[in-house]
Amino acid sequence: TAAPTFKSPVKAPALEVDGKLYSVDDWTNVPASILSFLPRKLHLQPSHPVSITRQVIESNFPSPTYTHYNHLHPIVSVAQNFDSLGFPQDHPGRSRSDTYYLNKDTVLRTHTSAHEAEIFRDNKSEGYTISADVYRRDAIDRSHYPVFHQMEGARMWDRRKVLGGDVAKAVWKDLELLPKHNLEVEDPNPTIHPERNPLQAEHHTTEEAEAIAAHLKKSLEGVVVELFSRARNAAAAAGNADANAIEPLRVRWVEAYFPFTSPSWELEVFWQGDWLEILGCGVTKQELYINAGVPHKLGWAFGIGLERVAMLLYSIPDIRLFWSNDPRFLSQFSTLEKISTYVPFSKYPACYKDVSFWLRSSSSSAGGGSKANAQDFHENDVMEIVRDVGGDLVEDVRLTDEFTHPASGRKSFCYRINYRSLERTLTNEETNQLHDDVRKSLVEKLGVELR
Numbered sequence: 411t412a413a414p415t416f417k418s419p420v421k422a423p424a425l426e427v428d429g430k431l432y433s434v435d436d437w438t439n440v441p442a443s444i445l446s447f448l449p450r451k452l453h454l455q456p457s458h459p460v461s462i463t464r465q466v467i468e469s470n471f472p473s474p475t476y477t478h479y480n481h482l483h484p485i486v487s488v489a490q491n492f493d494s495l496g497f498p499q500d501h502p503g504r505s506r507s508d509t510y511y512l513n514k515d516t517v518l519r520t521h522t523s524a525h526e527a528e529i530f531r532d533n534k535s536e537g538y539t540i541s542a543d544v545y546r547r548d549a550i551d552r553s554h555y556p557v558f559h560q561m562e563g564a565r566m567w568d569r570r571k572v573l574g575g576d577v578a579k580a581v582w583k584d585l586e587l588l589p590k591h592n593l594e595v596e597d598p599n600p601t602i603h604p605e606r607n608p609l610q611a612e613h614h615t616t617e618e619a620e621a622i623a624a625h626l627k628k629s630l631e632g633v634v635v636e637l638f639s640r641a642r643n644a645a646a647a648a649g650n651a652d653a654n655a656i657e658p659l660r661v662r663w664v665e666a667y668f669p670f671t672s673p674s675w676e677l678e679v680f681w682q683g684d685w686l687e688i689l690g691c692g693v694t695k696q697e698l699y700i701n702a703g704v705p706h707k708l709g710w711a712f713g714i715g716l717e718r719v720a721m722l723l724y725s726i727p728d729i730r731l732f733w734s735n736d737p738r739f740l741s742q743f744s745t746l747e748k749i750s751t752y753v754p755f756s757k758y759p760a761c762y763k764d765v766s767f768w769l770r771s772s773s774s775s776a777g778g779g780s781k782a783n784a785q786d787f788h789e790n791d792v793m794e795i796v797r798d799v800g801g802d803l804v805e806d807v808r809l810t811d812e813f814t815h816p817a818s819g820r821k822s823f824c825y826r827i828n829y830r831s832l833e834r835t836l837t838n839e840e841t842n843q844l845h846d847d848v849r850k851s852l853v854e855k856l857g858v859e860l861r
């Protein structure tokens with residue numbers, strides 16, 4: 411047999427992104443298809459709906475009270491994304507099934523909150539917004555995409571600087587300056603609940619927390635009212651018959667939990683027959699200010715999904731459309747002033763296909779490396795394989811059946827994949843080929859047994 415004539419030097423494996431090298435290790439799970447999204451920066455593209463939505467929301471948080479950060483790089487440390495925010499070590503958000511790791515210390519940020527601590531430390535202004543692309547391994551459907559855009563916002567008050575040291579009074583005074591609205595927002599729960607939504611009693615009085623929560627809610631409700639009145643006025647001004655047909659706006663506050671706020675909430679808007687979550691928020695945990703060297707501050711923070719808002723605002727039916735380069739999509743958005751209802755250029759036929767498989771039983775997985783057995787199977791791995799093969803030709807993926815064999819204990823799953831292009835009709839051959847590739851890839855990458 412022919413022996414190699416020379417050995418090529420063994421290069422330490424590394425990923426190069428934006429001219430920087432990241433060493434690769436057991437944690438690395440970010441595929442090239444995801445890295446290819448980094449240059450898009452939809453939040454900065456003139457006349458892109460994500461960018462217009464960003465600007466409309468920013469206008470509710472004017473400078474100099476708020477500084478706007480829009481150019482922070484998406485690759486951050488695990489310390490920034492999780493540790494600085496008090497995520498416990500076993501928080502599911504840290505797992506490789508939820509987050510894209512470049513290596514064990516470095517991730518694609520999963521939220522704009524990754525920058526909270528550094529901006530608190532910078533201590534430039536009383537408030538800020540950060541708009542940016544964020545990355546998550548997640549489900550595939552019309553309102554979820556592995557890359558999306560968030561806007562983080564925060565406002566704080568300095569105990570040493572408010573008149574008479576009475577923070578609550580100062581916050582209520584600032585609240586009076588916020589634009590008035592007459593939207594009735596459902597908000598059934600008390601601000602502070604001893605277990606579910608506790609007061610940070612070592613740091614805040616009840617009055618302070620109540621005042622900050624009220625300022626937070628009023629600020630965000632103001633954003634929602636602003637956004638939707640623009641949409642309606644535009645529709646009405648354009649003589650759009652739909653202006654009256656638009657359902658009355660329904661908005662509600664729901665209790666939530668985040669490791670870096672307490673109390674915490676999510677804001678939901680009624681959309682296409684269901685409640686859609688558009689943001690998370692809360693009273694910032696004092697630990698963050700203390701660790702950032704500004705222990706005398708107190709205040710609130712929120713994180714809003716820009717695509718979710720843009721979908722509501724323009725009636726965009728599918729989150730994949732934001733990534734389209736089709737001029738029939740892009741040409742519909744031009745100015746900040748005129749927000750009009752999106753006109754779908756066509757709805758092409760959908761094609762459902764099912765795939766069923768058995769997970770490998772744990773006994774057969776010995777030495778199986780990273781392949782899936784019942785213990786480490788995660789649905790997001792299926793999602794990513796489908797996404798990798800089908801890209802934006804996949805509209806959604808749903809678990810339709812789950813079964814455990816009574817005798818062997820083996821588990822079986824059936825997923826239904828909906829193939830549909832936003833831009834053309836897919837041929838039968840094409841969908842069959844895609845589905846075949848998905849099936850092969852599931853076997854190769856997850857080691858499942860097809861049924």
Ligand code: FA5
Nearest residue numbers: 521523554555558687688689690691711712713715718
């Ligand atoms: C967060 O990311 C928190 N950082 C928000 C926050 C900031 C809370 C500051 C408190 C203080 P959450 O995971 O719920 O929270 O995401 C926030 C918003 O991002 C959601 O409400 C939703 O609008 C949007 N979002 C989440 N996942 C996706 C996705 N896969 N595709 C599109 N939008 C998404």
Ligand code: MG
Nearest residue numbers: 676687689690
């Ligand atoms: Mg949430």
